[in-house]
Amino acid sequence: MRESRYNVWEERADAAYVYNGVSGALLRIVSEDLPGVRGYLAGEREAEERCSPALLADLIRGRMLVRDEFDELGFLASRYHLGRHDTRSFALTLVTSLGCNFDCPYCFEAKHPSIMNADVQAAVLRVLDDKLPEITSFSVTWYGGEPLVGKRSLLALSDEFIARCDAHDVFYRADIITNGSLLDEQTCAELRERRVGTCQVTLDGPPEIHDRMRPTAGGRGTFWGIVKNLRHAVAYLDVVVRVNIGGQNFDRVEELLQMLAAEGFAGKLTVYPGQLVGVDDGAAAPSATYGHHCFTSPEFARAQQAFQDLTERYGFSSPSLPRATSAPCTAVRANELIVGSKGELYKCFESVGNRLEVIGDIHQYQEANGRLEKWLKYDPFADTECRECVALPVCMGGCAHHAMDPKLYNNRCDTFRYTYQEQVGRFVDMAEREGLEGLASATNVAARMEKAR
Ligand code: SF4
Numbered sequence: 328m329r330e331s332r333y334n335v336w337e338e339r340a341d342a343a344y345v346y347n348g349v350s351g352a353l354l355r356i357v358s359e360d361l362p363g364v365r366g367y368l369a370g371e372r373e374a375e376e377r378c379s380p381a382l383l384a385d386l387i388r389g390r391m392l393v394r395d396e397f398d399e400l401g402f403l404a405s406r407y408h409l410g411r412h413d414t415r416s417f418a419l420t421l422v423t424s425l426g427c428n429f430d431c432p433y434c435f436e437a438k439h440p441s442i443m444n445a446d447v448q449a450a451v452l453r454v455l456d457d458k459l460p461e462i463t464s465f466s467v468t469w470y471g472g473e474p475l476v477g478k479r480s481l482l483a484l485s486d487e488f489i490a491r492c493d494a495h496d497v498f499y500r501a502d503i504i505t506n507g508s509l510l511d512e513q514t515c516a517e518l519r520e521r522r523v524g525t526c527q528v529t530l531d532g533p534p535e536i537h538d539r540m541r542p543t544a545g546g547r548g549t550f551w552g553i554v555k556n557l558r559h560a561v562a563y564l565d566v567v568v569r570v571n572i573g574g575q576n577f578d579r580v581e582e583l584l585q586m587l588a589a590e591g592f593a594g595k596l597t598v599y600p601g602q603l604v605g606v607d608d609g610a611a612a613p614s615a616t617y618g619h620h621c622f623t624s625p626e627f628a629r630a631q632q633a634f635q636d637l638t639e640r641y642g643f644s645s646p647s648l649p650r651a652t653s654a655p656c657t658a659v660r661a662n663e664l665i666v667g668s669k670g671e672l673y674k675c676f677e678s679v680g681n682r683l684e685v686i687g688d689i690h691q692y693q694e695a696n697g698r699l700e701k702w703l704k705y706d707p708f709a710d711t712e713c714r715e716c717v718a719l720p721v722c723m724g725g726c727a728h729h730a731m732d733p734k735l736y737n738n739r740c741d742t743f744r745y746t747y748q749e750q751v752g753r754f755v756d757m758a759e760r761e762g763l764e765g766l767a768s769a770t771n772v773a774a775r776m777e778k779a780r
């Protein structure tokens with residue numbers, strides 16, 4: 328047996344912890360057992376006698392210890408292949424309105440205002456009808472533009488999805504990515520009735536900053552209107568606030584968190600940082616000229632750690648570790664599609680609104696054009712850096728769009744690549760407070776802690 332290449336160790340006074348990215352498990356090894364484990368991992372024959380069989384079994388179950396001949400990279404490659412071609416779950420991202428009532432200078436969409444009409448809705452339902460006999464779960468992300476500008480089609484489609492999935496015993500769930508300006512209380516109740524669980528809203532700083540980064544199409548501020556809506560939204564939905572960070576606003580993040588805490592939101596919503604990227608795909612999206620404000624990936628990874636310190640301090644997050652993944656996003660999963668408001672199909676969120684990236688039409692969804700191929704051929708296992716990367720099991724090649732664009736290639740990575748030691752260390756601090764014994768899934772430890780919060 329030998330040690331997995333995806334172990335991350337963290338030492339404490341009376342124990343060591345080891346996290347493994349392939350399993351997502353964390354194991355606590357008390358000091359007395361450490362010399363035996365270290366000797367065993369170093370290949371000392373007699374060390375096995377100093378390791379308890381139960382501890383060795385935990386190391387194997389947590390994939391921290393693997394057979395000498397076990398090909399971890401081959402195992403991950405087949406996990407990636409199976410995940411990307413999984414036909415039991417089906418997912419759609421639906422752009423109910425490509426138009427938006429905001430005009431953010433970093434938006435990566437070239438917006439041509441239009442609302443999803445009845446003809447496109449009927450075509451979406453025909454696709455679901457085709458899929459229902461073979462799937463066990465169907466998930467939807469409501470997306471835009473601003474999806475609530477197209478609320479009527481969102482509600483009508485939701486009712487049909489729920490009726491069809493319930494009739495076929497298919498699990499249905501949905502989430503929404505919205506700018507938050509149209510989230511009045513009635514809308515929140517309507518969304519919850521339509522099984523929308525998580526609602527992602529963006530606030531980019533205190534009012535002075537946010538209103539500059541996320542003004543209305545007429546140039547007015549939007550901060551307080553969103554906060555007013557969040558006061559009731561948290562009673563209906565799991566609200567996640569995204570803060571897009573870059574050089575122009577990072578030093579004002581704490582003020583935003585103080586304001587949200589003063590509003591009584593601590594423990595009621597979570598806050599996380601998003602990375603801004605200047606995307607220039609030739610579609611004249613606003614973000615094409617925004618790159619100079621953006622963090623590079625290593626800078627963003629560092630900023631994320633400082634951000635996490637703040638969100639923990641103000642009660643807006645607790646530490647977590649990335650979960651092992653198969654295929655990271657819609658772009659590379661064969662059974663997922665993004666449907667534009669006119670029925671045009673895309674694979675990548677950053678392509679929405681870009682005519683050059685349309686892969687087909689919902690009315691003939693099985694007849695995609697040649698542009699689909701590049702997404703389904705994307706292979707992180709052909710990339711030397713990915714093959715050698717400690718983050719591979721949780722990242723699986725990261726953002727395919729960025730990886731395939733020479734100007735964005737260095738922005739493709741999961742932050743775990745740059746700050747894995749800090750991320751595991753932060754999580755271990757929580758595990759120590761939690762009183763972790765032996766082997767646990769990092770997800771369960773986080774959930775236990777979240778409950779206790
Ligand atoms: S973090 Fe970067 S190098 Fe590592 S697997 Fe992901 S994309 Fe590849």
Ligand code: SF4
Nearest residue numbers: 656675676726727728
């Ligand atoms: S390829 Fe990148 S930008 Fe496109 S959907 Fe995936 S993660 Fe998002």
